[in-house]
Amino acid sequence: MHISADMLFWVQQKRWLLVALVVGAILYFFVPHPQSLGPDGYHILIIILMTLILILKEPIPLPAIALQLIFWQVMIGGSTANEVGGYFMNDAVFFIMGSLMLAVAIVSQGLDKRLALGIIHLTGNKSWRIVAGFTAISAILSSFVGPHMVTAMMLPVALTLIRYTSDKGRSNTGLIAALLFSIAYGATIGSIGTPSGGGRNVIMMNYWAEFGSGSLSYIEWMKMVYPMVLIEIPITTFIILKTFPPEWQNLDTAVRRLSVEVAHAGKMSAKEIFSLFLFAGVLYGWIVLSEDYGLGSIALIGIFLFMAFGLVSWKDLSRGVNWGVILLFGATISIGVQMKNTGGAAWLAEGSVNLLQNLIPNIDALRAVVSVALSGVLSNLLSSSATVAVVGPVVLNLGGDPILLGLASVISSAFGYFTAVAAPACTIIYSSGLVKAPDFLRAGWKMAIMSxxxxxxxxxxxxPLLR
Amino acid sequence: MTKKKPLFDPKSLKFLTAVSSVEYSKPTLKMGALIASVFDASHGVVYVGERASEFHGSSVNLTRTNLDNWNIIHPGLEVLEWALQELKKLSPENNELAKIQFNPDHVYEEDGRVRVMLPEEKGCRIELVLREGELVDQLRKEIQLENYDLAIIGGSQNKRHLAHSLIQYLPSSIFILQKFNPRKKYKLLLLVDDSIATNKSVEWGALIAEKLGWPVRTLTVSKTKRFGAGYQGAADKAKAYFDSRGIEVEQFFLTGDPVRTFVDFAGDNHFVIMGASTLNPVKQLLFGSKPIKTLEQSDVPILIVR
Incomplete structure (x- = not known):
């Protein structure tokens, strides 16, 4: 009897794995491939559908999802093991790996205390100025170093302010939400600003290069996208303050106590200065050298130097990086390329255009809507990087200017304001336990319209002025 | 029945109380502490928090490591700290417990959970554990890991959804504190039939009645007007057991739909004890069972003995 209960529990826990397998098996064995799509392309789409179910419901660990992506491609996707392996590691994966490691290396230096002091000097004591400062600093930093590192460094500053504002911290719901969302949404809107702002940006650059769609340099990307970040910063602050009005107009006591706490850190040590110097070097490399060497390679040089100079240990790096995610990105990008190669991406793109062309007769507008809607909706369910990895090849097959459509897709994949799963910054503030899922909806719809x-x-x- | 060896040794019992928040878990923790102390059982308190999406696991871990550097404790630990303080207040006579201080630095991760280290050498029989993930899955893992005999869980708003999973998949007895009011005077209502689990639930009922001094009623329900030998025999054995321990018991025999009759009879002033179903788990999943349906339909605390 006990065994049966255990089996039943396993089935209940793994039901989405079984759903994915059953859906995949039915489509593979009983539903013939469409006339306009070859069997390999059809099989790749089946694998993607199964993978989307697994990523969405997480019935098995992420590394296991990555592994099934690999072996299905070889077994039913018409690819050889070497082909899949060839697409598995590329500059985008190097970049994701390097930026996760850099985050561990930088955060472990304790530079966030300096950052806190800098923000306080800049904003003063007024609540609205602190919220505005948090949004702006998070957006600008995140545009260069990614939202995960910025949120990891900013969250303790916000929580310390909250702790010092009142003994009954949890009753300050407005202030708590305003500070935490200013970090999360600030970091999210900033993450589109430069190629190094997020893994999805580099994945799209990788697809452009892989599919021969053209390229954008670091500076060209910034020229095209950064104005949007600058427009969004003040509006985001306004939305947050209106949605979550802080209970206190002034946080003078909290700011004073925070200043005292961070002042204990003393003067910057040589190690901290050297870390900053190294990181500035990586940033410089990304901006100036990435066209020749790739963003990923430069991130890896940075990590090499951090380790070589003893600023971070391999133990800390390996413990702080989720290798399963890296495996999954490698596998997702490889299937994205296969989707393009087998015609699956073109078939999906054509189908989407045909489906909607009666509603939107203007083809350019239609392409833009498909690109933005696909990325925007999916990014609220999956992570934004996974969205671009899956949607990217489809968007680039819509026709029109692949650079503009690719940018639109990447930007709209950052519109994951409604849930805690889309953006790392949102997941981090949610995991603090201080904001609830409905809070994301309260502010998210306004953010989505604004974006x-x-x-x-x-x-x-x-x-149009630039191209 | 009176000469038989007890089905369990009350001295070696282990109870687990699941707490969800400082705001809502006070009655649950209070009852958990009371039951654990009257049974002299060791007492675990577990907080099950939400698990972040694995996709952003690195980022969340990095942030938590950094929060440690700022002396900001892991979310959920504040609930366990509160639980320890509450347990101290509930047992003012326990000097050893009073000496124990909560130290958020004294936590370590093992077996997929975070455990707060408490000084066992002082005779502390309390365990504080933080887990993250789906509630039933995490409670099940904790119960299996530590061999808990009883899981004490607060009444949930979505109990209909949880009732099936809790009763079917938790491998221990379960005490669900629906609308439990610690100030209320409850009567113990023992549901007696010819199932194997009745024997054990009679023993639990007797121990609780002895320790808490609550009046005891037994209820046997037949679907037909006739009570078979099995039902009558079970009711007689239960009465004999209570008599042997000097506990007064009122017996009731009613006819009708068992679940509806249990629920109507229990009203809002009984503390129900019933045996777990012996039905095949697949049948339970498809058609439900008496404990599942009773839990779904009633608004009183229910102890389901396995």
């Missing part, structure tokens, strides 16, 4: 309008503005007014 779509900002994107439309930039795409229609700014981009």
């Amino acid at each position: 779509v309008i900002s994107l439309a503005l930039v795409a229609l007014v700014w981009w």
Whole structure:
């Protein structure tokens, strides 16, 4: 009897794995491939559908999802093991790996205390100025170093302010939400600003290169996208303050106590200065040298130097990096390339355009809508990087200017404001236990409308001037 | 029945109380502490928090490591700290417990959970554990890991959804504190039938009645007007057991739909004890069972003995 209960529990826990397998088996064995799509392309789409179910519901660990992506491609996707392996490691994966490691290396230096002091000097004591400062600093830093590192460094500063504001910290719901969302949404809107702002940006650059769609340098990307970040910073602050009005107008006591706490850290040590110097070097490399050497290689040089100079240990790096995610990105990018090679991406793109062309007769507008809607919706369910890895090849097959459509897709994949799963910054503040899922909806819909309008503005007014 | 060896040794019992928040878990913790102390059982307190998506696991871990550097404790630990303080207040006579201080630095991760280290050498029989993930899965893992005999769980808003999973998959007895009011005077209502689990639930009922001094009622329900030998025999054996321990018991025999009759009879002033179903788990999943349906339909605390 006990065994049966155990088996039943296993089935209940793994039901989405079984659903994925059953759906995959039915499509593979009983539903013939469409006339306009070859068997390999069809099989790749089946694998992607199964993978989406698994990523969405997480019935098995992420590394296991990555592994099934690999072996299905070889077994039913018409690829050889060497082909899959060839696409598995590329500059985008190097970059994701390197940026996760850099985050561990930088955060472990304790530079966040300096950052806290800098923010306080900049903003003063008023709540609205602190929220505005948090949003702006998070956005600007995140645009260069990624949202995960920024949020990891900013969250303790916010929580310390909250702790010092009142003994009954949890009753300050407005202040708590305002500070935490200013970090999360600030870091999220900033993450589109430069190629190094997020893994998804580099994945798209990788697809452009892989599919021969053209390229953008670091500076060109910034020129096209950074104005949108600058437009969004003040509006995001306004939305956050209106949605979560802080209970206190002034945080003078908390700011004073925080200043005292961080002042205990003393003067910057040589190690901290050297870490900053190294990181500035990596940033410089990304901006100036990435066209020749790739963003990933430069990130790895940075990590090499951090380790060589004893600023971070391999033990800390290996413990702080989720290798399963890296495995999954490698596997997702490899299937994205296979989707393109087997015609699956073109078939999906054509199908989407045919489906909607009666509603939106203008083909350019239709392409833009498909690109933005696919990325925006999916990024609220999956992570934004996974969204771009899956949606990217489809978007680049829509026709039109692949650079503009790719940028629109990447930007809209950052519109994951509604849930805690889309962006790392949102997951981090949610995991603090201080904000609830409905809070994301309360502010998220306003952020989504604001972001779509900002994107439309930039795409229609700014981009034509540049291209 | 009276000469038989008890089905369990009350001295070696291990109870687990699941707490969810400082705001809502006070009655649950209070009852857990009370039951554990009257049974002289060791007492575990577990907080099950939400698990972050594995996708961003690195980022969340990095942030938590950094929060440690700022002396900001892992989310959920504050609930366990509160639980320890509450347990101290509930047992003011326990001098050893009073000496124990909560130290968020004295935690370590093992077996997929975070355990707060408490000084066992002082005779502390309390365990504080933090887990993250789906509630039933995590409680099940904790019960299996530590061999808990009883899981004490607060009444949930979505109990209909959880009732099946809790009763079917937790491998221990379960005490669900629906609308439990610590100030209320409850009567113990023991549901007696001819199932194997009745024997054990009679023993639990007798121990609770002895320790808490609550009046005891037994209820046997037949679907037909006739009570078979099995039902009558089980009710007689239960009464004999209570008599042998000097506990007064009122017996009731009613006819009708068993679950509906249990629920109506229990009203809102009984503390129900019933045996776990012996039905095949697949049948339970498809058609439900008496404990599952009773839990779904009633609004009183229920102890389901396995």
